[in-house]
Amino acid sequence: MxxxxxxxxxxxxxxxxxxxxxxxxxxxxxxxxxxIPSYRSRLLYSVWFKKHYHQFSNFTKKDRYPDLFQIAKKEFENIEHPRILSFGCSTGEEVITLSEYIPHATIIGVDINNWCLKEANRKYASENRKFLHSHSPKFLSSQDFDAIFCLAVFQHPENRHNKNLKESAYPFEQFERQLKQLDDKLKPKGLLFIDHCDFNFLETSLMPNYQIAIFDKNQKIRQRPIFNKKNQKIAEYQNLFRVYQKK
Known part of the structure; x- marks a missing residue:
């Protein structure tokens, strides 16, 4: 290693x-x-869906963001049947974790990689945990989510590892285009969770429709580069909010 x-x-x-x-x-x-099938699949799918692919890696693990999951648990503990979307769910560990924090929720995991979805279905599919391809008609027509999680999705490895890079290898335009699709699926007053991202959500054209959610530990400093909406690197560290509420 x-x-x-x-x-x-x-x-x-x-x-x-x-x-x-x-x-x-x-x-x-x-x-x-x-x-390695997992590597082969992500390389092939990144070519087939080049204009729609986000994070290249499919690395994930259970309970990766406990502070954010705890926020969701408290927010939805008194809502009878919350609907939650895990966008870029990889092999499903985020979905099963959310299900443990919020057992009464229906959780949809979405990914563009069919190999990941097969693994997720094999390990975690249940009556209240479903996994869909991001281009499937069922997902494209889905709506009314109470929360959408986009954790370690909107990023490119070169942005972090190439210290000489001045312009984002992952375009802001693609980031914003995907967010607009997700915005259509989120209920008013719904929560949008974004973390480990190469851009600041405050710079998107969607921000006037949102407000920064008032939660402890919402803002976090990270030692990773940040790029502006012109795809230019503006700093080697981030100090971003991670939870937003739709108005």
């Missing part, structure tokens, strides 16, 4: 060994494509 992390970082560095590290990284990725 230490060697892989070194390769990830060194391939972006300028120097006489940069080409060497890039070749090693390419060979490693060829091995992953042949031997």
């Amino acid at each position: 230490k060697l892989i992390n070194t390769l990830k970082q060194k391939r972006w560095e300028v120097g006489k060994f940069q080409l060497f590290y890039k070749v090693l990284w390419s060979l490693y990725n060829i091995y992953r494509f042949v031997a």
Whole structure:
């Protein structure tokens, strides 16, 4: 793992060994494509759905954002049948976690990668946990969510690992276009959760329809770069709000 992390970082560095590290990284990725189904699927789907693909990695784990999940638990504990969307659900760990925090909720997990959805269905599907492809008619026609989670979705690995990068490898236009689709699915007074993102939601054209949600620990400082709506890097750290309420 230490060697892989070194390769990830060194391939972006300028120097006489940069080409060497890039070749090693390419060979490693060829091995992953042949031997690892999860890597092969995300590479293929990122090509097939290039204009709609967001986060390249499908890494996830249970209870990854306990402070945000706790906010949702308190907000929806007295609502009879809340409907929650996990956008970019990967293999379903976020969905099962939300189900544990809010057991009376119906939770829809959505992803663009069919391999991830098969894994999620195999492990976590139930009467109140469903998994849909992001281009499926059933998802496209779905509405009336009380909350939408977009956690570690709207980002690109190059933005974090390439220290020389000045312009976002993931365009703001794509980020905003996807948010507009999700906005149509969120109820008035519904909550939008966004974290580990390359942009600031305050800069979107949707912000006049929202307000910053008043919750403890809503704002968080992170040591990761932030880009503006012109795709320019403006800082090496973030201090962003993560929960917004639709007016």
